[in-house]
Amino acid sequence: MPSFRQSFSVPYTFDLHVTRDCFAPDNDTLVRAMKPSRENGRPVRALVYIDEGTLRQNPKLVQQIHVWFAAHEADGVQLAAAPETVTGGEVLKNDLAIVDKVGRAAFDNGICRHSYVIIIGGGAVLDAVGFGASLVHRGIRQIRLPTTVLAQCDAGLGVKNGVNRFGSKNFYGTFTPPSAIINDARFLESLDARSWRAGISEAVKVAIIKDAAFLDQLAARAELLHARDLPTMEWMIQACATLHLDHITKAGDPFEQGSSRPLDFGHWSAHRLEILSQHRLLHGEAVAIGVAIDSLYALELGRITAEDADRILTILHAVGFRLWDEVLDLRDAAGRRAVLAGLEQFREHLGGELTLAMPAGIGSRSDVHTFDEALFERALARLRRFKPAARNPATP
Numbered sequence: 498m499p500s501f502r503q504s505f506s507v508p509y510t511f512d513l514h515v516t517r518d519c520f521a522p523d524n525d526t527l528v529r530a531m532k533p534s535r536e537n538g539r540p541v542r543a544l545v546y547i548d549e550g551t552l553r554q555n556p557k558l559v560q561q562i563h564v565w566f567a568a569h570e571a572d573g574v575q576l577a578a579a580p581e582t583v584t585g586g587e588v589l590k591n592d593l594a595i596v597d598k599v600g601r602a603a604f605d606n607g608i609c610r611h612s613y614v615i616i617i618g619g620g621a622v623l624d625a626v627g628f629g630a631s632l633v634h635r636g637i638r639q640i641r642l643p644t645t646v647l648a649q650c651d652a653g654l655g656v657k658n659g660v661n662r663f664g665s666k667n668f669y670g671t672f673t674p675p676s677a678i679i680n681d682a683r684f685l686e687s688l689d690a691r692s693w694r695a696g697i698s699e700a701v702k703v704a705i706i707k708d709a710a711f712l713d714q715l716a717a718r719a720e721l722l723h724a725r726d727l728p729t730m731e732w733m734i735q736a737c738a739t740l741h742l743d744h745i746t747k748a749g750d751p752f753e754q755g756s757s758r759p760l761d762f763g764h765w766s767a768h769r770l771e772i773l774s775q776h777r778l779l780h781g782e783a784v785a786i787g788v789a790i791d792s793l794y795a796l797e798l799g800r801i802t803a804e805d806a807d808r809i810l811t812i813l814h815a816v817g818f819r820l821w822d823e824v825l826d827l828r829d830a831a832g833r834r835a836v837l838a839g840l841e842q843f844r845e846h847l848g849g850e851l852t853l854a855m856p857a858g859i860g861s862r863s864d865v866h867t868f869d870e871a872l873f874e875r876a877l878a879r880l881r882r883f884k885p886a887a888r889n890p891a892t893p
């Protein structure tokens with residue numbers, strides 16, 4: 498019998514806008530992102546979701562949004578309903594209720610596929626509301642305003658979303674490129690120390706596997722990052738975002754059909770550590786530990802030098818991460834380290850054979866397909882012993 502092969506491709510274009518004070522009445526970034534049509538005379542409508550953590554620190558935000566939309570009505574943009582607040586953090590991703598919350602609001606307000614959902618918040622809110630929005634009418638347009646460091650340099654930029662289910666991170670999710678992302682540095686000012694720091698681990702991660710010069714610069718600026726220097730953080734976010742976006746848009750597998758997942762370096766254990774700690778560890782904090790573990794594992798494999806591994810751990814320590822957590826010592830009923838279940842979940846999530854990104858020297862990587870638990874134990878023992886030298890990580 499004959500086969501009839503079909504093939505099509507769909508181009509995607511989206512902009513990352515960098516601004517400050519997005520909802521100042523004279524700021525038109527969001528108008529440009531919503532692309533209202535001048536021809537048909539109908540306004541482009543939007544539902545707005547706000548992370549309650551963001552709102553707590555920016556209590557005037559809802560009012561500013563109302564004022565901003567009123568000021569830009571003549572530009573053809575309109576609020577479809579009053580902005581809604583959603584619980585911030587991972588807890589939102591642990592409950593499917595958010596899907597119906599977004600769906601119900603879209604239904605009640607006549608949201609169509611030409612309308613927008615504007616999502617303002619940390620990575621968890623972007624992931625959970627974005628997942629809900631991606632299911633309504635098989636996907637309504639999304640504009641993301643990431644409000645944490647991690648979300649501005651990583652989570653908010655990607656083409657995927659998700660919620661947690663059955664004790665597995667992002668078990669449900671879709672690939673849905675955003676219509677636009679707006680990075681507004683003003684939101685970073687209100688972050689607490691942990692959420693300020695958490696995203697730095699993603700920058701260290703991507704530097705290790707893609708850009709040796711960026712790792713040098715992070716080492717040189719670790720103290721400024723630790724001291725909450727906003728221009729340094731904006732620089733880091735821009736550089737980290739560029740590396741992530743370059744990978745997503747140019748590496749040839751935006752919807753992750755293969756098993757290779759370079760941007761998930763250090764994440765097989767990080768995702769497990771988040772779950773084992775019952776989300777006491779933020780994603781970025783778990784990633785710092787995961788990157789430290791896999792860097793030491795890469796040292797055991799002879800892929801990076803002891804000096805490089807030490808420098809990576811020193812940078813992470815210098816910006817304030819704790820690199821050991823008690824959940825690393827948890828064991829399952831058979832006496833095996835509980836974190837190792839992350840390997841199996843990671844393999845399953847990727848499909849196909851186990852594929853872990855590992856540095857091959859600093860600034861490049863290649864995948865490995867086997868995992869040696871004895872080397873892992875040695876890497877963990879090194880991590881437990883790690884004592885930062887009393888020196889700047891920039892000086893070798």
Ligand SMILES: NC(=O)c1ccc[n+]([C@@H]2O[C@H](COP(=O)([O-])OP(=O)(O)OC[C@H]3O[C@@H](n4cnc5c(N)ncnc54)[C@H](O)[C@@H]3O)[C@@H](O)[C@H]2O)c1
Nearest residue numbers: 550551585586619620621644645647652655657684687780
């Ligand atoms: N989709 C992707 O490609 C992708 C990539 C990386 C990470 N992620 C996901 O992102 C999530 C982590 O995101 P995160 O690090 O932004 O943490 P988060 O979303 O859990 O937010 C951390 C805390 O900060 C609060 N917050 C947010 N913005 C604030 C602000 N401006 N001021 C004060 N508080 C604020 C939140 O309410 C929350 O309590 C994880 O669920 C992770 O799986 C997704």
Ligand SMILES: [Zn+2]
Nearest residue numbers: 699764780784
């Ligand atoms: Zn991550």
